[in-house]
Amino acid sequence: MYYTIQNNSVLTSENRDVLMRFYNEALKLPADYEQGKYIAVDGELVLNPNWEQEQQRRIAQLNLTKADFWIALLDRNITKAMVKEKIELIPDETLKAKTLIRIDEADHFWRGDASMDVIGAMFGLTSEDLTYLFENGELPKE
Secondary structure (H helix, E strand, O other): OEEEEEOOEEEEEOOHHHHHHHOOOOEEOOOOOOOOOEEEEOOEEEEOOOHHHHHHHHHHOOEEEHHHHHHHHHOOOOOHHHHHHHHHOOOOHHHHHHHHHHHHHOOEEEOOOHHHHHHHHHOOOOHHHHHHHHHHOOOOOO
């Protein structure tokens, strides 16, 4: 991927020649480039100082319907009954009750809900696995 900066905006393209037809220069994007991770400042491409906070907010706002969530877990042979059995083992009664209410009553599950990490950990799912699930509607392949 290549980029150029026009009016303090980062323009990207797969094809360097396309950018060169319209702009003075086309430079190679950093290997870790993602939309929003880099910004243009005074005609230079620099790391966005707010990237981590913006990513955390974006990830926390990801959501899935109950059906999509349970289907994704079922693809890993994790059933709702299995999840409820594990939740019943939580020693903190308040956390247990809140988690069960969320499982039963929510229309959507939100990635930013700490209950998702609790449930994931019960079945060996990492935070990255859960974020992948909420971004893609399925768990990463094992």
